Amino acid sequence: xxxxxxxxxxxxxxxxxxxxxxxxxxxxxxxxxxxxxxxxxxxxxxxxxxxxxxxxxxxxxxxxxxxxxxxxxxxxxxxxxxxxxxxxxxxxxxxxxxxxxxxxxxxxxxxxxxxxxxxxxxxxxxxxxxxxxxxxxxxxxxxxxxxxxxxxxxxxxxxxxxxxxxxxxxxxxxxxxxxxxxxxxxxxxxxxxxxxxxxxxxxxxxxxxxxxxxxxxxxxxxxxxxxxxxxxxxxxxxxxxxxxxxxxxxxxxxxxx
Numbered sequence: 001x002x003x004x005x006x007x008x009x010x011x012x013x014x015x016x017x018x019x020x021x022x023x024x025x026x027x028x029x030x031x032x033x034x035x036x037x038x039x040x041x042x043x044x045x046x047x048x049x050x051x052x053x054x055x056x057x058x059x060x061x062x063x064x065x066x067x068x069x070x071x072x073x074x075x076x077x078x079x080x081x082x083x084x085x086x087x088x089x090x091x092x093x094x095x096x097x098x099x100x101x102x103x104x105x106x107x108x109x110x111x112x113x114x115x116x117x118x119x120x121x122x123x124x125x126x127x128x129x130x131x132x133x134x135x136x137x138x139x140x141x142x143x144x145x146x147x148x149x150x151x152x153x154x155x156x157x158x159x160x161x162x163x164x165x166x167x168x169x170x171x172x173x174x175x176x177x178x179x180x181x182x183x184x185x186x187x188x189x190x191x192x193x194x195x196x197x198x199x200x201x202x203x204x205x206x207x208x209x210x211x212x213x214x215x216x217x218x219x220x221x222x223x224x225x226x227x228x229x230x231x232x233x234x235x236x237x238x239x240x241x242x243x244x245x246x247x248x249x250x251x252x253x254x255x256x257x
Contacts, residue, residue, distance in 0.1 A: 004237025006031030010083035011074050011122065013061045013114070016043035018187040019137055020087045022224035026232040028054055032083065035074035037061070061088055062110060067117035080129070081122045083235045086115045086136035086159075090189065091151035093196035099150050111155030112162065119166070123175065132175035133235045136163055140181045142246065144254045148197050160246065167244035176243035178234045183250025184212055185222040218251030 010027045014020045016038030024036045028051040038044050041058025048056035055077050059066050074081050091107045119134065126132025139146065141153040142160045160179060167177035184190060191205075194212065198205040213221060230249045233239055248254055 001238065003030050003232065005083075005232070005235065007033070008082040009033045009035070009074055009078040009080055010085065010235065011070060011081045011118070012036040012085040012087060013059070013067070013070060013118065014038060014087040014089060015085075016040055016047060016056070018189060019182060019185065019224050019227055020085075021047060022228035023085055023087070023137070023231050024054065025051070026225070026228035027083070027085075027235065028052060030232060030236070033078045035070065035077060035081075037066075037070050037073075061114040061118070064117070067114055068121055071118065071121040080125055082126070082129075082131065083133045083135070084118060084122045084126075085231060085235065086118065086134065088114055090139075090149075091155060093148045093193055094151045095148060096150040099154075103151055104154050107151035107155035108158045111152070112158050115159060116162070123170070126175045127170060127173040130174040132170075132173075133239070134163070134166075134175065134177045135231050135234045136160075136177075136179045137231065138179040138181045138246070140183045140248060140250050140254050142179070142181060143248070143256055148200065149193065164244055171243050176234070176239060178239075178243060179246045180227065180230050180234065181246055181248045181250065181254075182227050183222060183248065183253040184216060185224060185227050185249075187224060190221070216251045216253050220251065222249060222251055 010032045012024050015024045015036035024034050028034050034054040037057045037059035039060050044056030048054040059070050139156050142156050145153045163177050194205050194208045198208045227249045
């Protein structure tokens with residue numbers, strides 16, 4: 001299937017490793033020009049050198065000028081942004097009992113503010129051209145809260161509420177807005193989470209992983225490439241009539257309809 005991404009310009013923050021890097025590779029494989037960033041410039045430049053048409057820069061999107069710097073790089077190199085993938089780091093593992101108001105506000109700031117700045121910079125051009133894709137990397141914690149990640153659950157739900165509202169506002173302009181919710185995907189972030197859970201419960205990380213795997217109907221953890229395929233489809237010209245949705249990529253983990 002031709003996804004119609006050849007020559008499109010995609011912007012991906014938080015993309016020097018894990019899910020972000022997998023998305024960069026998947027978009028590049030479809031012929032898109034990809035501009036991406038991460039805190040480590042060396043990793044960004046190394047990944048860009050492996051791809052046919054990509055620019056990777058060192059940037060922290062939590063800095064107020066980070067999103068604009070990333071978008072300006074895309075415009076200077078390729079002229080515009082057609083696809084915006086929202087991605088970034090999450091808050092540290094935490095429990096609901098003891099979460100402070102300041103920690104909750106920080107979670108919202110971390111998971112909402114940089115993405116609002118990116119959308120504010122990229123969306124006007126998409127609307128003017130009558131074509132655009134905004135795809136956010138979320139979490140199944142939006143639909144089913146994840147134990148030990150209450151700050152993430154709070155912040156990501158704030159972003160989900162905003163994106164659902166935005167989707168309805170820009171649908172008639174040819175811009176779609178969707179979320180892809182990763183379940184238990186094998187990344188460094190998952191190791192961090194399970195390591196914290198193991199310490200909290202006095203168990204080994206291997207035991208925590210085995211229990212987590214047993215909950216998944218597919219019987220295994222997902223791969224970053226499997227997740228990236230879902231993001232790439234929603235970013236494509238084939239997904240013209242899908243907007244305001246939350247697509248789970250979780251091997252059947254979440255049991256809700």
